[in-house]
Amino acid sequence: MNMEDQLPAGLGLYTVEEQCPRLSAAREAAEQAGIPLFINARTDIFLQHAPEHHNHSLLEEALIRSSHYADAGASGLFVPGLQDHQLIQELCERSPLPINVMVTSPEPSPKQLAALGVARVSYGPYPYVQVMEHLKELGRNILSGN
Secondary structure, three states, X not given: OEEEOEOOOOXXXXXXXXXXXXXHHHHHHHHHHOOXXXXXXXXXXXXXXXXXXXXHHHHHXXXXXXXXXXXXXXXXXXXOOOOOHHHHHHHHHHOOOOEEEEOOOOOOOHHHHHHHOOOEEEOOOHHHHHHHHHHHHHHHHHHHOO
């Protein structure tokens, strides 16, 4: 399961001190129920900032969250929005949790992401968006007689 740290209104993130008890409660409930649950702790740090503003300061915040989320019972860290190869590689090297990224463009490819150390790749809405753009183009061609 994914457990996001973005506030419900989408404006900001839960603090680490607010998010960790939520993760711990999910882990405890799963263990009590005997469910081998993979908790993918999703941090929207990078989604809260435009890609040109992704930097080592945000990376350090993600690493702090990764460490605390691991202690709270998370199984992995999901960082949608992060696309910078160097930041991805550094996060993978330094995080106590395996890293999950979301593909939002052809680059970096899943093969490149694996080489950077990414453990899990998510596609989110990207394939749907690609298909819809292709269908729009086909429709335009049909209507224009091409």
